Amino acid sequence: MPRGEVVRNAEDALRAAERIGYPVVVKPLDGNHGRGVSIDLTMAEEVARAFVEAREHSRRVIVENCFKGRDHRILVVNGEVVAVAERVPAHVIGDGQRSIAALVDEVNKDPRRGEGHENIMTRIRIDDHSLGVLAKAGLDVDTVPTRGQVVYLCDTANLSTGGTAVDRTDDIHPDNALIARRAARAIGLDVAGIDFIAPNIARSVHGTGGGIIEVNAAPSFRMHLQPSEGRPRNVARPVMEMLFPRGKPTRIPILAITGTNGKSTTSRMIGHILRAQGLNVGLTSTTGIYVNGDRIVEADASGPCSARVVLRDPSVDIAVLETARGGILREGLGFPECDVGLITNIQPDHLGLKGIDTIEDLAWVKSIVVEAVHRNGTSILNADDPVSVSVRRRAGGRLGYFSLRGGADMSDFLREHIEDGGFAVMREPGPSMAARS
CATH class of the missing domain: 3.30.1490.20 (ATP-grasp fold, A domain)
Incomplete structure (x- = not known):
């Protein structure tokens, strides 16, 4: 440095x-x-x-x-150098006939140039800084450079000031790559743009002089994705692979509970059980939004907006979402799939609201929760409620039931379900009232 x-x-x-x-x-x-x-x-x-x-x-x-040399941007992602670009300051090349101002106009006709960051390169602007750089070289905008003369218009090589980029990823010396990696690690950045001055990036700065002049925490990718010269580098891929490693879970488990009665109690009970297992639970219910037992919003939070609050919270390990029909009718679920979908019951309460006039209409709305269960998930229905059972063909994933009628009181369809390899949880009559599955 x-x-x-x-x-x-x-x-x-x-x-x-x-x-x-x-x-x-x-x-x-x-x-x-x-x-x-x-x-x-x-x-x-x-x-x-x-x-x-x-x-x-x-x-x-x-x-x-002032380090002497060429300006380079070294992109480090997850501790590895993934791309290197040599950045050349805004410049024109003389033809012996046209002035610097005319040459700038010609360069700006390149369709790859635009305003700001709209294109892969930015149009060159003649401003006070450019005039100062020209004056330092004994030139002005009316000067006619000789054929082949390179005239620089900016001290810095940023693309945002009209600079260009040349890919040097395959040229960087191992020493220079090591310095860049260590700098990103020392600051603690997963993605870092290292501004590196070196006379020749293919030679170690330990011998040539040079080094790091800046570290960027939000580096631009366009100089690597679409360099002015050289091979484009897909620098988005290593970022995505870092954020979502292959074979690792990339989403938190979602348990969605709906029904006419008991869904709030069931949601809070499940949340309590999961917290007892050491998980940080994000819970939505009609009484509010809870994260790890702390209520962060006091409101009826049984809709998709509340679900998104929980799903955006990086501290949440698992989401337990009470899902009411109002939110479903208004804007859907708030999530594309869930791991567990549960319907407690479907009763003819509050019919005649928002186009839900029959128990069949209500069953169709409630069934959306189990329809959203992904193929490796589980749908759970109330075996004692015929309307809940009626939506079983729409349920995704593995199908399970719960029932208060076990033993001799077990229904025929539930017995057949178990005999066919399905699962159920029921309360068996007797002093112990034990759960059997």
Whole structure:
């Protein structure tokens, strides 16, 4: 890393430059996109002007050593270097006939260039910074460069200021890759864009000089996905593989409970049992939204909006969602699939609301919960409620029943279900009232 100091006024900037030694770089402490950055400053007057420019973008300004070399962005994902791009500052190449302004207009006709980040490259703008860079080289926008002369229009190589990118992923020296990986790990970033200055990325900076000038926590991908030159790199893939490793669960289990009566009690009972197993339970019910036993919202929270609150909470291990018909009719379930769908019962309560006029209409709405059970999940129905049993053909996953009538009181259809390899939980008459399955 370059040696540097943080300053608040021009006088301190000049003193820092003297202590550090010229040439220096002056840049905002918390800027972005290369705004307000001036490099390769060799005189006090240049530092004073650069401080004023940097101060427009940040209350505090950095003065640091100027590393000489080419500008590279090294993308580190999950501790590995996945792409490297050499970034070339905005520039034009002379043809011996046209002025710099005319050459800029010609470059901006490239259909790959657009405003901001809308295209893979950004249009070059002639602004005060560009004019200053040209003046430093003894040029202005009306100068006609000789054929083949490269004229740079910006100190920095950011794509957002009109720079271009050349893929160098296959060229990086192992030492340079190691430095980038260690920097990302030291800061604790899973995804990091390392701005790396090196005369030649294929040679170790231990021998050539150079190093890291910035680490970006939210790096752009477009220079790697669609470089101006070289092979495109699918840098989204390693990010997705890090977030969703193959063979690892990528979603939390969802238990959805619906029914006419008893769904709130059942939901809270299941949530209590799961919490006793050491799980952080996200629970929705008619009394509110609960996370690990703490009520975070006090309201009727039995709809899809409340379900999404729980499913977005990164601390939740398992979701227990009371699912009322109102939310289903209004906007669906709030989740595409569930692991367990349970219907406690379907009774002719509150008919005539929102187009639900018959018990069959109500059964159709309630059955959506078990229809959403994925193929490896479980649908559970009330075997003592004929209307609940009637939706069994719509239920997804493995089908199970619960019943208060066991032993000799067991219904014929439930007995056949068990004999065919199905499962059920029932209460057997007798002093022990034991559960049998």
